Amino acid sequence: METPQARLTLTIDERIDEPGNIARVRLCAADGAPLPPFTAGAHLDVHIRDADIDLWRQYSLCSDPAETAFYEIGVLRDPNSRGGSETLHRIVRTGGTLEVEGPKNHFPLNEAAPQSLLFGGGIGVTPMIAMARRLRALGQDFTLHYCTRSREVTAFRDALAAAGLAEAVVYHPTTTRRPGSIWMPCWPRPMPGSTSMCAARRASWTG
């Protein structure tokens, strides 16, 4: 379980700039101690400070919930940012520190589901990556549907492959859809998702 409201100053172990203006940031304890555990879907509250910026923003954990040596988050630089993501992109450097609170989980995974269809659009994929890692560890049946603009701006592809999840991901690039194509979900109450998946698969690529 998460340790609620734990405030930690973590060391930035690594920053990897992913396609699509996303920074993947790995955080660990300065002394290498194990970090508080988290469950898939959890996020950190990150304290962002620089000059006149003093903000808290939330970032989902995309690392493996079984991993206690480090946390990993992905931060999209929002072009309309009032400071949070723009500042993080500017100040986050390997060897620096970040103050965080959490982990906290307002988006828990149903680990007992016989089958899980995970959907992530753009940076919204971050909690889904942790969920996919967890479902794989549990041996559960799942597919991660990942919508991005194009293969070229798809972040986390290497991380997903390194985690052995490449085969579990169906990518849906929005820019290679034919002009005029639409997403047209339709389902009765007890059947969410099934029809929309037929439409989604038509515009997909794998790998």
Ligand SMILES: Cc1cc2nc3c(=O)[nH]c(=O)nc-3n(C[C@H](O)[C@H](O)[C@H](O)COP(=O)(O)OP(=O)(O)OC[C@H]3O[C@@H](n4cnc5c(N)ncnc54)[C@H](O)[C@@H]3O)c2cc1C
């Ligand atoms: C649980 C949770 C998990 C999250 N996980 C992630 C994650 O994994 N990765 C990630 O990148 N982000 C994540 N976010 C979003 C993140 O917390 C920030 O909201 C995001 O980085 C934008 O912050 P910002 O300060 O750069 O932008 P903000 O200044 O907060 O602007 C965000 C948007 O608000 C609009 N806006 C700008 N100015 C105004 C205004 N004056 N009034 C109203 N609207 C305005 C703009 O359209 C802008 O795009 C998560 C949020 C939550 C709640």
